[in-house]
Amino acid sequence: MGKVYLVGAGPGDPELLSLKAHRLIREADVILVDNLVLGVRRVIPADKEVIDIGKTATAHKYSQAEINELMVRLASRYETVVRLKGGDPFVFGRGGEEALYLKEHGVEFEVVPGITSAIAVPALFSIPLSYRGVSSSITIITGHEMENKEENLNWEALANLKGTLVILMGVGNLGNNVEELLSHGLQADTPVAIIEKGFTPDARIVTGELGNIVTIAKREDVKPPAIIVIGDVVKLRTRLTE
Numbered sequence: 001m002g003k004v005y006l007v008g009a010g011p012g013d014p015e016l017l018s019l020k021a022h023r024l025i026r027e028a029d030v031i032l033v034d035n036l037v038l039g040v041r042r043v044i045p046a047d048k049e050v051i052d053i054g055k056t057a058t059a060h061k062y063s064q065a066e067i068n069e070l071m072v073r074l075a076s077r078y079e080t081v082v083r084l085k086g087g088d089p090f091v092f093g094r095g096g097e098e099a100l101y102l103k104e105h106g107v108e109f110e111v112v113p114g115i116t117s118a119i120a121v122p123a124l125f126s127i128p129l130s131y132r133g134v135s136s137s138i139t140i141i142t143g144h145e146m147e148n149k150e151e152n153l154n155w156e157a158l159a160n161l162k163g164t165l166v167i168l169m170g171v172g173n174l175g176n177n178v179e180e181l182l183s184h185g186l187q188a189d190t191p192v193a194i195i196e197k198g199f200t201p202d203a204r205i206v207t208g209e210l211g212n213i214v215t216i217a218k219r220e221d222v223k224p225p226a227i228i229v230i231g232d233v234v235k236l237r238t239r240l241t242e
């Protein structure tokens with residue numbers, strides 16, 4: 001029985017892979033890749049066996065159950081199986097579920113942390129998530145509707161953080177999430193930034209306020225993947241870049 005490494009691939013820039021991730025990519029017998037941005041794929045040696053489990057128009061989209069089973073099957077055949085996941089494996093993206101599945105099926109595994117997009121993508125556009133006197137907390141949530149329902153986010157608490165709120169997977173449900181925050185008392189003039197496709201050539205930032213960001217996002221045709229940052233730290237960007 002081999003070992004499965006759940007490896008954080010970072011936010012997309014191959015230079016932001018950890019040395020350990022880079023070593024495991026070179027040592028792997030087989031690599032399972034997600035929808036990783038092309039940058040990270042470039043460091044995978046051409047002769048590696050790569051299984052693409054990401055969403056593409058042509059390839060079969062693997063369900064989570066199929067991915068879990070595939071990892072166990074590969075571990076019975078290979079010594080070193082690398083499951084590359086975007087950002088950090090344990091920041092959303094179901095890495096915890098994959099680890100538990102491996103554990104329950106008696107497969108040895110190790111988690112290799114990665115640089116999460118939740119922090120790195122705002123940094124790319126000069127937004128420090130914490131700043132003395134401006135924000136003393138960073139809260140990362142999923143904006144995905146289904147997950148919200150399952151996890152039952154406490155919008156009342158989120159609207160009253162007086163800190164930085166970072167929303168992942170939040171583009172599709174932006175209107176509802178903004179509505180929740182406004183109706184629970186977060187000011188309409190709270191600064192908001194949406195950063196799309198960080199660490200790719202198409203990376204861009206769209207900024208506004210809680211009260212107008214839905215209109216702006218629509219006008220700018222913001223698409224996933226994107227990170228939404230809500231809070232006064234967004235204003236620091238201007239000071240850092242001008």
Ligand code: SAH
Pocket residue numbers: 011012037085086087088089090091092093115116117118121167168169170195196197198199224225226227
């Ligand atoms: N484990 C990952 C997050 C998985 S959830 C991490 O730690 O980064 C997927 C969400 O992450 C996307 O919907 C988006 O909100 C965010 N995301 C990941 N990579 C991104 C990127 N390069 N640019 C913008 N958002 C990104």
